Amino acid sequence: MKKITIAIDGFSSCGKSTMAKDLAKEIGYIYVDTGAMYRSVTLYALRHNLFNADGTIREQELQAQMKDIDISFRLNKETGRPDTYLNGENVESDIRTMEVSSHVSPIATLAFVRKALVEQQQRMGAEKGIVMDGRDIGTVVFPDAELKIFVTASAEVRAQRRYDELKAKGMEADYSEILKNVQERDYIDSHRETSPLRKAEDALELDNSHLTIAEQKQWLYEQYHKLTS
Ligand code: DC
Numbered sequence: 001m002k003k004i005t006i007a008i009d010g011f012s013s014c015g016k017s018t019m020a021k022d023l024a025k026e027i028g029y030i031y032v033d034t035g036a037m038y039r040s041v042t043l044y045a046l047r048h049n050l051f052n053a054d055g056t057i058r059e060q061e062l063q064a065q066m067k068d069i070d071i072s073f074r075l076n077k078e079t080g081r082p083d084t085y086l087n088g089e090n091v092e093s094d095i096r097t098m099e100v101s102s103h104v105s106p107i108a109t110l111a112f113v114r115k116a117l118v119e120q121q122q123r124m125g126a127e128k129g130i131v132m133d134g135r136d137i138g139t140v141v142f143p144d145a146e147l148k149i150f151v152t153a154s155a156e157v158r159a160q161r162r163y164d165e166l167k168a169k170g171m172e173a174d175y176s177e178i179l180k181n182v183q184e185r186d187y188i189d190s191h192r193e194t195s196p197l198r199k200a201e202d203a204l205e206l207d208n209s210h211l212t213i214a215e216q217k218q219w220l221y222e223q224y225h226k227l228t229s
Pocket of ligand 1: 038104105134135136185189
């Protein structure tokens with residue numbers, strides 16, 4: 001069967017990754033979580049003291065060190081999903097902490113970071129047969145993707161989902177802090193100069209505020225099926 005490129009964009013914590021991962025598994029495609037790549041650069045910057053006390057970034061130092069940052073994905077046999085590796089270390093849970101979440105948006109505004117990660121993403125998808133999720137996949141990374149989805153949900157619904165996710169993993173969580181973080185990231189993600197979050201003209205929009213995960217997955221599978229059957 002003809003392989004296509006599937007681009008899934010949308011706001012943070014709106015369930016993009018869950019539906020993208022499950023679709024990829026079901027149809028035998030590669031899945032790439034590009035948010036995990038921006039989070040990995042952020043973790044690297046935190047570990048190497050590249051943030052000043054006021055939260056600004058030591059940009060020149062980070063730019064010089066970009067060549068030392070190797071991000072890859074390896075299949076976790078237990079979960080059946082890819083884990084994120086930073087310079088050979090599995091950082092899948094370290095990149096999901098509140099500390100990384102609250103530092104990632106300014107990292108994702110840096111043009112040199114975006115350029116390096118977009119180039120790597122384009123190489124990963126060169127052979128098609130890929131489901132990639134992020135903020136600029138349908139607009140910048142794969143403007144020619146055959147299937148583009150733009151996912152939305154209210155900030156409150158998304159904060160509740162992230163809260164439940166952290167709690168389920170036994171991690172610390174405070175709903176109002178999470179909601180504030182979700183709203184701040186929405187603002188920065190959609191107002192930044194380089195590749196702001198926006199719906200591609202030819203993307204299908206899905207508001208999943210009131211859909212179950214099973215309903216979303218079914219909807220996505222139907223869109224894929226319509227295009228490839
Ligand atoms: O999807 P996420 O919450 O894990 O993404 C983390 C951050 O990375 C988010 O604040 C926006 C940014 N991001 C981006 O700018 N471009 C992408 N393609 C993916 C994520």
